Amino acid sequence: MALVNKIRERSGIAITIIAIALILFIVGGDLLGSRGLFGGKTQKVGEIAGNSILAQDFQKKLDQARVEYEAQSGQSANDQVLAQLREKVWNDLLIDYAYQKEFDALGLTLSDEEKTDMFFGKYIDPAVRQSFTDPQTGIFDKNRVLQQRKQIMAMPAGSIQQLGWQAFVRDIQRQHLMSRYVNLIRMSSYVTTAEAKKDYEGQTAKVDAKYLYVPFYSIADSTIKVTDSELKDYLNAHKDEYKGANTRSLDYVAFGVAPSKADSLALKNTLTQLAKDLAKSPNDSSFARMNSDVPHPLYWSLRDMDDQLKEAVAGFFPGQIAGPFRTDNTYTIYKYTGTKRDSLYTVKASHILIRPTNESDSAKASARVRAENILKELKGGADFAAMAAQNGSDGTAQRGGDLGYFQNNGSMVKPFETAVFGFNGTGLLPSVVETDFGYHIIKVTEAKNNLQYRIIAVSKQLGPSQATRDEVYRKADAFAAANKSLEDMEAAAKKDKSLVLLKANRIPEGSTNLNMMQNAQPVVRWAFDDKTDVGDVSQVFEVNDAYIVAALTGKTSEDEVKVDDFRDELTAKVRNERKAEEIMKKLGGLAGAGTLESIAQKYGAGALVESANDLTLTSGLLTSAGADPTALGKAFGMKPGQKSKPFKGEGGVFIMETLKKTPAPAIADYAQYKNTALQMELQRSGYFVNEAIRDNAKVKDYRAKFF
Known part of the structure; x- marks a missing residue:
């Protein structure tokens, strides 16, 4: 700023x-x-299956997605939503260019009947069900879908409502095609009897072993000097294990912006003056609209009030100014001017819904008996919320049956509404209420009320003033001007203890976060800019309620893997290779020393001799070495009484001696193990298919340079 x-x-x-x-x-x-x-020069945000995604085309799709989102939600798209929409547009392009080829090759389509059924038929799509389920009752009514669609289709062609509905339909149909494709792949998965037998034996066959173990940590790291040449040789020999990625690493200082004491005092004075002006304002509702940071209704029912206001309103008198009341960082003053009666009543209630298992008369009779028995228990003193959680069969069960507030405006089915609004006071309704959804045990928790309170509310939010922001910006700007290198930033942070130099390592291309800080795209975009070199210090960036000054400390590329990209990991690997050579050389000269104990004694400090019984290949754990597949394989691969030569394991060097082997008992049917293995295969298949398609499409994502 x-x-x-x-x-x-x-x-x-x-x-x-x-x-x-x-x-x-x-x-x-x-x-x-x-x-x-x-x-x-054409700017590209990416490439998918040989198709260039031009920046202007991507932006058009993003603009359309934003219009569709705002049409569906009724809200403006903020920065966080825009980031999600950019991801959605990208994923849609992946489907259009990469996945659609697979759909077409297999002839995957949706019939007209299927397209209708997922919205209005027997097998409603979960997204449709969620969007059209009453949040108060947890009840889905397909008639609401039909009515809304009818209303939208009657609007002018191309209206934002129609665009929103079309996007909703398109996304659901696209998801169904994706699911059908993945399920088709899953259906092609299978597990052979030989594979199931191998799994069974891996879980059931057992071995007892004794081993000598010299862990790598027994040799100090400082005694093994690793050269860059060794690291490079190791990397070249293990290229498949170290895949490149476009990442950036940063050190940065965040200057937080928070309300100052002066800001708090200014807000207090503002609220005091607003209260005086509100009290004498001849047009208090206009005054509130002009001065409140948050819109409020003119007339309030109890369901519109938070707990603070609901508790206070009972003691209000006409003309009273009350407050300020605080909710988070929002402070509100109220002016109460009286009440009126509304044509609609408001009530708060809870229920326990017992659904019949099917539409037969016997199932309905059984459900009614169960509901009446629950009602008897409640009349006897049972806890309603606990009984709802235990017996309820709709979405309200998890919150103790609470339906919240509702009015007699048709939001509830007729028998339910008639019973609740025909009841005076609070408490259990005396009888079970039957509706098309089942049998309801109902408790009115707040009596019906048609009072509307005329309350003028003015809210102000406590936040940093412009003066406070400017002061923090000045500090960040002065820091950036005085520190032109990473070394300068480190020295400044050491000198000024109020400054904390934070690290964000290997930030992936396209990331929107800087560690836990969201909406940090400007910083990430700067880091990925072709003109930004390692060691450069950024200008001041505003990210949420902070100003950021960053220094680029590292780059990695998917096209060129360097030692520095994996230096710590490679160093540990090479160092352990060198330690293994040293340990094995020493142990090799002691191989004829007799028992493992005598070899360990002659080896000296660091050598451990341990035993482990009933080891299995799939879950065997060694006492000090933990899960070491190389050591387990050696134990199972030798005959009882055999002793191995020294070999390198995951965390150290072993000499393994097999004491006893117990083979897996023969069984006639491996179905259980086959099913378990198949389920694991099915869980993985969707992920592997997606990765294979994206790899085949040779996806290049340059969005980080634009957004």
């Missing part, structure tokens, strides 16, 4: 920039087109 003083200082530059911008706007595409000033 630029400061007013800086704008004034640079006003000449600003005027020039504005003038150039106006010229470009007037001339338009003649300058910026394919033959314009920039030589027609």
Whole structure:
């Protein structure tokens, strides 16, 4: 955020920039087109299956997605939503260019009947069910889907409501195709009897072993010097294990912006003055609209009030100014001017729904008997919430049957509404209520009430003032100006203990986060800019309620894997290789020393002799070495009484001696193990299919340079 003083200082530059911008706007595409000033260089946000995704095309799809989102949600898309929409647009392009080829090759389509059924038929899509389920009752009614679709289709063609509905339909149909494709792949998975037998034996066959173990940590790391040449040789020999990725690493300082004491005092004074002005305002509702940071209704029912206001309103008198009441960082003052009676009543209730298992008369009779028995228990003093959680068969069960507030406006089915609003006071309804959904045991928790309270509310949110933001920005800007290198930043942080130098390592391309800090795209975009070199220090970035100054400390590339990309991991690997050579050389000279105990004694410090019984291949654990598949394999691969030569394991060097082997008992049927293995295969197949398709499409994602 630029400061007013800086704008004034640079006003000449600003005027020039504005003038150039106006010229470009007037001339338009003649300058910026394919033959314009920039030589027609096309900017791409990515490539999928040989298709270039142009920045302008991606932006058009993103704009459309935003319109569709706002049509569906009724809310403006904030930064977080925009980030999600960018991801959705990208995934849609993946489906269109990569997955659709697979769908077409297999002839996968959706019939007209299926498209209708998932919205209005017998097998409703979960997303449709969730979108059209009453949040108060947890009840889904397909008639609401039909009514809404009818209303939307009656609107002018191309309206935002129609765009939103079309996007909703398209996304659900696309998801069904994806699910069908993945399920088709899953159906092709199988496990042979030989594989099932191998799994069975791995879980059941057992071995008792004794072993000598010299862990790598018994040799100090400082005694093994690893050279860059060794690291490079190891990397070249294990290329398949170290895949490249486009990442960046940063060190950064975050200057947090929080309300100051002056801001709190200013808000207090503002609220005090607002309370005085509200009290004497001749048009208090207009005053509230002009001065409140949060919109509020003019008339409130009890369901509109939070607990603080609901408790206080009982003692209000006309003309009273109350507050401020605090909710998080929002402070609200209220002016109460009286009540009126509404044509609709509001009530709060809970219920326990008992559904019949089917539509038969006997099932309905059984459900009614069960509901009546529960009602008897409740009349005897049983806890309603506990009984609802135990017996309820709809979404309200998990919250003790609570339906919240509702009105007699048809939001509930007729028999339910008639019973509740025909009841006076609070407590259990005396009889079970039958509806099309089943049998309801109902408890009115707040009596019906049609009072509407005229309460004028003015809310103000406590936040950092512009002066506070400017002061923090000045500190961040001064820090960036004074520290032009990572070394400078480190020295400044050591000198000033209020500064904390944070690290964000291997940030993936396209990330929106900086550690736990969200909406950090500007910082990530700077880090991935081709002009940003390792060691560069950034300008000041505003991220949420903080100003960030960052230094680029490292780069990795998917096309060029370097030692520095995996230096710590490679160093540990090479160091352990060297330790293994040293240990095995020493143990090799002691191989004829007799028992494992005598070998360990002659080896000296670091050598352990341990025993382990009933080891299995799939879950065997050694006492000090833990799960070491190489050691387990050796134990199972030798005959009882055999002793191995020294060999390298995961965490050290072993000499393994097999004492006893218990083979898996023969069984006639491996179905149980075959089913278990198949389930694991099915769980993995969807992921592997997705990875294979994306690899085959040779996806290149450059979005981090744009968004």
